[in-house]
Amino acid sequence: MSFVAFFVTQSANALSQTALLFFLGVGLTLIFGIMRIVNFAHGTFYMLGAFIGYSVARLTGSFWIALLVAPLAVGAVGALFELGILRRLYRRDASAFLMVTFGLALVLGELIRLAWGPEALRVEPPSAFAGIVFLMGEPFPTYRLFLAGAGIVVALALWQFLDRTRLGLLIRATSQNAEMVHALGTDVDLVRSAVFGIGCGLAGVGGVLAAPLVTASIGMAAQMIIDAFVIVIIGGMGSFPGSLIAAVVVAFVQVFGEYYLPDLALAFMYLVMLLVLVVRPGGLLGKEA
Amino acid sequence: MAVVLALAPLALPLYTMTLLTEALILGLLAMSLDLMVGYARLISFGHAAAYGFGAYVSGWLLLHTSLPMVVAIPIAALLAGTIAIGVAWVCTQATGVSFSMLTLAFAQLLYAVAYKWTSLTGGSDGLAGIPRRPGPFGLHLFVTRNGFYYLVVIALLGAFVFCRALVRSPFGAVLRGIRENEPKTTALGYNTRAYKIAVVALSYALGALAGALYAPFAGFANTELLFWLLSGQALIMVIIGGAGTLVGPILGAVFFLTVAHQLSNYTEAWALFFGLIFIAFVIFAPEGIWGLVTARLARHAPGARPGAEYDDGAPGTR
Amino acid sequence: MALLELDELTRRFGGLVAVDHVTMRVAEGEVRAIIGPNGAGKSTLFNLITGVLKPTQGRVRFAGETVTGLSVPRICQRGIARTFQLTALFPEMSARENARLAAQAREARRWHFYGGAATLAEAGRRADRALEQLGLGRVADRPAGLLSHGDQRLLEVAMALAQEPRLLLLDEPTQGLSVEETAQAVETLAGLLADGQMTVLLVEHDMEVVFRLAHQITVLHRGAVIADGPPQAIKDDAEVQSAYLGGFA
Numbered sequence: 124m125s126f127v128a129f130f131v132t133q134s135a136n137a138l139s140q141t142a143l144l145f146f147l148g149v150g151l152t153l154i155f156g157i158m159r160i161v162n163f164a165h166g167t168f169y170m171l172g173a174f175i176g177y178s179v180a181r182l183t184g185s186f187w188i189a190l191l192v193a194p195l196a197v198g199a200v201g202a203l204f205e206l207g208i209l210r211r212l213y214r215r216d217a218s219a220f221l222m223v224t225f226g227l228a229l230v231l232g233e234l235i236r237l238a239w240g241p242e243a244l245r246v247e248p249p250s251a252f253a254g255i256v257f258l259m260g261e262p263f264p265t266y267r268l269f270l271a272g273a274g275i276v277v278a279l280a281l282w283q284f285l286d287r288t289r290l291g292l293l294i295r296a297t298s299q300n301a302e303m304v305h306a307l308g309t310d311v312d313l314v315r316s317a318v319f320g321i322g323c324g325l326a327g328v329g330g331v332l333a334a335p336l337v338t339a340s341i342g343m344a345a346q347m348i349i350d351a352f353v354i355v356i357i358g359g360m361g362s363f364p365g366s367l368i369a370a371v372v373v374a375f376v377q378v379f380g381e382y383y384l385p386d387l388a389l390a391f392m393y394l395v396m397l398l399v400l401v402v403r404p405g406g407l408l409g410k411e412a
Numbered sequence: 413m414a415v416v417l418a419l420a421p422l423a424l425p426l427y428t429m430t431l432l433t434e435a436l437i438l439g440l441l442a443m444s445l446d447l448m449v450g451y452a453r454l455i456s457f458g459h460a461a462a463y464g465f466g467a468y469v470s471g472w473l474l475l476h477t478s479l480p481m482v483v484a485i486p487i488a489a490l491l492a493g494t495i496a497i498g499v500a501w502v503c504t505q506a507t508g509v510s511f512s513m514l515t516l517a518f519a520q521l522l523y524a525v526a527y528k529w530t531s532l533t534g535g536s537d538g539l540a541g542i543p544r545r546p547g548p549f550g551l552h553l554f555v556t557r558n559g560f561y562y563l564v565v566i567a568l569l570g571a572f573v574f575c576r577a578l579v580r581s582p583f584g585a586v587l588r589g590i591r592e593n594e595p596k597t598t599a600l601g602y603n604t605r606a607y608k609i610a611v612v613a614l615s616y617a618l619g620a621l622a623g624a625l626y627a628p629f630a631g632f633a634n635t636e637l638l639f640w641l642l643s644g645q646a647l648i649m650v651i652i653g654g655a656g657t658l659v660g661p662i663l664g665a666v667f668f669l670t671v672a673h674q675l676s677n678y679t680e681a682w683a684l685f686f687g688l689i690f691i692a693f694v695i696f697a698p699e700g701i702w703g704l705v706t707a708r709l710a711r712h713a714p715g716a717r718p719g720a721e722y723d724d725g726a727p728g729t730r
Numbered sequence: 731m732a733l734l735e736l737d738e739l740t741r742r743f744g745g746l747v748a749v750d751h752v753t754m755r756v757a758e759g760e761v762r763a764i765i766g767p768n769g770a771g772k773s774t775l776f777n778l779i780t781g782v783l784k785p786t787q788g789r790v791r792f793a794g795e796t797v798t799g800l801s802v803p804r805i806c807q808r809g810i811a812r813t814f815q816l817t818a819l820f821p822e823m824s825a826r827e828n829a830r831l832a833a834q835a836r837e838a839r840r841w842h843f844y845g846g847a848a849t850l851a852e853a854g855r856r857a858d859r860a861l862e863q864l865g866l867g868r869v870a871d872r873p874a875g876l877l878s879h880g881d882q883r884l885l886e887v888a889m890a891l892a893q894e895p896r897l898l899l900l901d902e903p904t905q906g907l908s909v910e911e912t913a914q915a916v917e918t919l920a921g922l923l924a925d926g927q928m929t930v931l932l933v934e935h936d937m938e939v940v941f942r943l944a945h946q947i948t949v950l951h952r953g954a955v956i957a958d959g960p961p962q963a964i965k966d967d968a969e970v971q972s973a974y975l976g977g978f979a
Contacts, residue, residue: 161509211695217508218455222651222694225457229644230687237681345640349520352513393517400506400514581846582834582853589831592820599780599818600893601806601835 128259133378135258139267140374142274143336146329147347148354148366149281150322156298156361157318160209160217163224166347167231168323172197172330173343174235177244186249186335194327200231201323205316232344246334270332277328278367285363294318298361326351353396426557433561435669437625440568442649442661443575444618449647450656451579452611453591455512458519459646461499462616464638465492465522466623471539471633472532480545481554481628482563488624493617500612504605516640523638538634542627564625568662571618575658578614587611619646648690654700663702731794733758733929734779734897739788741771741778741953748774750953751788756897761923761930763940766950772933773815775950776899779931780812781805793896806835811895813886815902815933821875825866825885828874829857832889853892860892861885865918880911884918891922898930904939916942941965 151165162168172193179189204227212219247253252269255262285291297304297314305311337343350373358369373392380391441463448454469488473479479487503514526533533539544560546552554563578584589597590604598604627633636642645668653664668686675682697704732755741749749771756762764772777783779790781802789798797805806812811832820828833856837849861867864884869877874885883903890898903919904912916939923930923943934940940947940961947964949957957967964970 161513208691208695215698218453219694219698221455221509221512222647223691225644225647226687226691226694229641230684230691233681233684233687237684345516345520349513349517356510356513390521393521396517397502397505397514400510582837582849583846585827585831585834585850588823589820592822593818596814596818596820597831598802599806599812599814600832600889601803603801603803 125259128261131259132261132263133382134375135263135271136267137371137375137378138274139270140378141370142270142277143329143333144350144354144374145274145278145367145370146325146332147351148358148370149278149363150325150329151351151355152358152361152363152366153294153318153325154322155355156363157294157301158209158315160220160224161352161355162319162322163221163348164228164231165323165326165351166344166349167228167235168197168201168326169330169333169347169351170235170343171200171231172327173246173334174239174244174330175327176331176334177239177246180246186247189246190328190331193331194324197327197330198320198324202316202320205319209319210312228344228348243338244334245338248335266335270336273332277325281363290314290317353392356396357399429557429561431669431673432666433557433564433629434626435666436561436564436568436662437622437629438646438649438669439662439665440564440571440625441619441622441646442653442665443568443571443658444615444622445646446650446655446658446661447575447578447618448612448615449650450658450661451584451587451591452608454608454612455647456515456612456615457512457640457643457647458515458517459616459619460638460640460642461515461519461522462492462496462619463623463626463642463646464526464633464635465495466620466625467627467633467637468526468533468539468623469620470624471542471627474542474545474628475539478545480548480551482551483548484545485567485621485624485628489617489621492620493613496613496616496620497609499616500609503612504608516643519638519640519643523635523640526635526638534634536635538632538636539627540632542631542633544628560629564629567621567625571621572658572662575618579658583607583610645686648686650700651690651698652693652700654702654704655698657700657702657706660700660702664700667701732756733760733793734931735791736779737789737791739775739778739790740786741774741783742786747953749778749785752950752953752955754948754955754958756929756931758896758929759926761928761932761943761945763932763934763944763947764950765934765937765940765947769952770950771953772950773901774953776812776901776931776933779805780810780899806893809896810899811890811893811897812899813883813890813901813903815905817879817882817886819874819882819885819889822873824871825861825874825877825881825888826854826857826870828885829860829888829892830854833857833860833892833894836893856894857888857892860888863891863918863922864888865914880907880915883907884915887919896929898928900930900932900934902933902935904934904936912936912939919943 147165147169150168151162154160154162154165175196176189176193179192180186183189208223208227209220212223248266252266254265256265256268257263285295293304293309293314294317297311301311304314354366354369354373356369357372358365358367376392376395384391441459444462445456445459448456466488469491470484473484473487474481477484499518503511503518506514527536544555546555553559579587586597586602586604586607589600589602590607594604623637626637649664649668650661651664652667653662654660672682672686675685679685693700699707734754734756736752736754739749739752740747752775754762764775766772774783778785781797781800781804784799789796791797792805792808792810795808797808820831823831830850830853834849834853836856837853858867858870861870864887866881866884866888869881874882877885883906887900887903890900904915907915920943922928932940932943944961947957947959947961948955949964949967949970957964957970959967
């Protein structure tokens with residue numbers, strides 16, 4: 124395989140990975156931007172998306188229905204959790220949030236294990252994208268191209284949503300000055316619930332989309348939350364464009380790192396996270412933590 | 413309490429003794445975590461790193477050298493503490509959530525290393541057949557089941573005495589200042605970073621001591637000991653038991669292990685149950701079981717109502 | 731030689747010049763008040779002196795040694811103690827414990843964790859003395875968070891005093907106090923400063939407090955020194971009057 128072909132296929136790989144990481148990280152970024160809390164259970168919501176997607180796909184025989192239903196379900200779970208539990212903690216200090224969402228990660232993880240069993244589950248990619256294309260003469264799964272495309276579409280949609288819709292405006296305003304928004308008559312609590320739900324829903328989308336590639340499994344959660352957090356850190360805690368850039372950076376580091384230095388890729392990523400945290404505690408594009 | 417612990421082997425059946433020994437080892441782990449979490453409000457999600465590291469080092473020493481157990485264990489703890497200074501230095505570059513995520517990241521890293529470095533660590537199978545080597549000078553006292561139990565009791569009590577002295581010392585007063593208002597503590601002239609590094613290193617050293625005891629106790633050490641679930645369980649023990657009390661986390665560990673054992677006989681979902689209890693405690697009873705107990709005792713002391721002595725009409729401004 | 735020397739001290743935030751080439755000499759035993767309209771740069775000046783902020787230009791010299799660029803703890807250890815505009819205390823510790831932690835910072839063996847009883851005892855003695863001086867002896871065992879606002883402000887001063895500093899920086903000590911509390915605080919401070927041993931930098935808005943306590947006044951406006959002199963001269967200064975009344979508040 125020529126180097127150019129190698130580079131192109133791996134880059135395409137990295138782009139599809141970017142999409143997955145973006146879905147994972149942007150939700151956490153949104154949640155942090157509004158609520159100043161890190162949702163430790165975010166990786167678990169991602170997993171939940173994958174598992175619900177699996178069940179819906181099996182039930183209906185359609186990947187697309189799963190793609191629609193699963194994120195909504197996951198988002199609903201997230202919003203309910205915020206309503207029922209997180210709301211009680213807004214007057215407490217940040218460590219309480221961290222621990223409660225940690226507890227949620229454990230509880231959700233166990234629920235998933237009890238409901239779907241400890242075995243990894245296989246989800247079939249939709250027939251439209253189940254094949255192979257040829258990039259510079261090398262075979263490349265169509266599904267990954269689909270992923271990269273989906274990532275772009277969703278990123279654009281999110282951008283427009285935040286930029287032009289009323290809820291998007293409220294979200295941006297609340298992340299800058301919640302008190303003002305409240306004073307102007309908006310129910311800030313509702314905005315928060317919506318954001319938490321949307322953030323978890325986005326993670327759910329990532330989970331469903333990832334399922335055909337990476338067999339849905341229980342062990343994912345810890346690694347996912349770290350990945351998500353790395354993205355939030357590198358991109359800036361609360362910056363939407365930052366999370367996109369960070370997803371690209373991390374995806375490329377992971378994909379090329381895995382190839383050249385397979386054992387060190389993990390360490391290298393932590394090093395990057397460390398460096399960013401040291402140099403700019405607020406992340407590359409974001410506000411102070 | 414020490415007396416109760418000392419007399420336990422005479423009264424309890426074999427199986428319970430094993431459980432109790434493990435509970436005390438976990439109690440040591442939880443107490444070590446409490447130093448960081450309860451006294452300095454540095455939440456670590458990666459304490460399994462200390463535990464696993466201690467277990468692997470003492471296990472490796474017992475397998476590949478002729479060091480006696482009572483020498484290998486402290487060596488593992490000291491080594492961990494020394495390395496932890498570096499880890500702490502890195503992690504304390506950040507504060508708050510970022511600090512916690514760094515501790516988790518480090519633990520994951522250690523987990524991945526242990527998993528892959530099969531020649532040293534045995535990969536996911538880990539180290540097996542770890543002996544309880546007697547000595548020095550033919551000291552066989554701790555090798556038996558009951559004897560090992562006493563070793564654990566001694567270690568736990570020793571660590572407890574040390575920690576209690578620490579938190580009541582000037583060093584401990586500074587930790588408290590850091591916990592309640594770190595910027596002010598800095599403004600008073602304290603190098604708070606150095607204090608944080610010190611408490612994290614000590615916390616990891618004692619956690620490694622627990623792990624180092626576990627290896628000869630169970631006879632094996634594997635990657636499960638480095639997994640984040642264990643970090644989580646340690647944190648649960650601290651919170652449910654009562655952060656910032658030293659005693660609470662030990663109770664939390666005993667509670668956790670006994671209930672987990674009983675529950676797992678009836679249902680697969682005991683971990684779920686604990687997760688829910690944990691969340692409930694964080695929300696409704698952050699002072700933990702021991703905190704609740706001591707508060708109740710204080711209330712029943714003659715003439716005591718918290719804050720009563722301050723009711724002289726002066727306006728409070730909380 | 732002055733105890734505190736500021737030379738062309740400047741701090742910019744992007745395009746904003748918060749502190750503009752401030753040059754000042756404070757003699758030992760002097761009580762210097764720093765006044766000026768809001769936004770004049772008074773708190774920034776304190777932050778520069780104590781090391782919370784690094785100057786863009788200029789330097790700070792204390793007791794003959796340059797301290798610009800040192801970390802906050804190090805500068806404090808040289809003998810500078812400070813109170814804050816927004817009360818900063820340890821709310822769950824008692825007043826005595828608050829003051830003791832402040833005093834402990836001056837002990838040589840403050841970081842030891844054995845043999846600590848002696849250190850704690852000595853620090854406790856200094857704390858008690860400081861509390862007495864500020865009239866807080868009666869609330870010594872009360873959690874700081876439960877003190878009245880006035881007592882909290884005084885506790886801040888007590889904590890600074892417990893460190894037996896050579897230079898004391900008071901940032902609006904009477905802020906938020908009622909008229910009676912202010913009068914009481916001023917009398918207490920006047921008593922403390924009567925023997926001329928303490929060097930003080932005092933940021934204040936309340937002119938009565940300033941005229942009661944200060945030997946010399948420096949006026950800041952938009953980060954720059956516009957007047958510097960004894961209280962009577964400042965009262966009569968036309969430029970000062972225009973700065974306060976000329977619509978730049």
